[in-house]
Amino acid sequence: MNIEQIFENNKAWVKEKLKIDEHYFDHLAKGQSPEILYIGCSDSRVSAEEIMGISPGDAFVHRNIANMVPNTDLNVMSVIDFAVTHLKVNHVVVCGHYNCGGVKAAMQSADLGILNPWLRNIRDVYRIHSDELNKIEVENDKYNRLVELNVQEQCVNVIKTSVVQKAYRERNLTVHGWVFDLKSGSIIDLKIDFPHILSKIMEIYRLD
């Protein structure tokens, strides 16, 4: 890729936006009030705004390897806190994707250096659901199911945070688990039963 081309693309994009609305960038510069916090994978093929068909300003976005929400990661925890407490988003989305390299890497018995502690969080998801996963004989089906279960567990991690528990009580904030299917381009809603999971985990993880 010619990096100079990016600046040409950008100029064309500015022109296009101003053609539709001459005040477009004035509005953009004024501030943000996104409705959605999107937590997704850094994978280059899963571009948040494009797959959701939304525009700048619509979603607060956090991406990392395999869309993880580890409670000791200051980065994702700060993003959740800022989006829920200050931006007052009403939806938190965790979006994984099939063929996720991070999930595949976690399933291999290899020393991956600095990635080891990160990927161990995915191995923990496998351990929690090993009864179900070990019954799946086709390797690729097992990976895909782990992608789904990982999204589910990261939703649970979102629900464990005090800011999300508070926002649920105060304004009915919802948590959603999705998987993006690279082969079809579709977003699949895993239909995470947020109130049910919340009531179940509150027995242990209630924070106030």
Ligand code: CO
């Ligand atoms: Co991925």
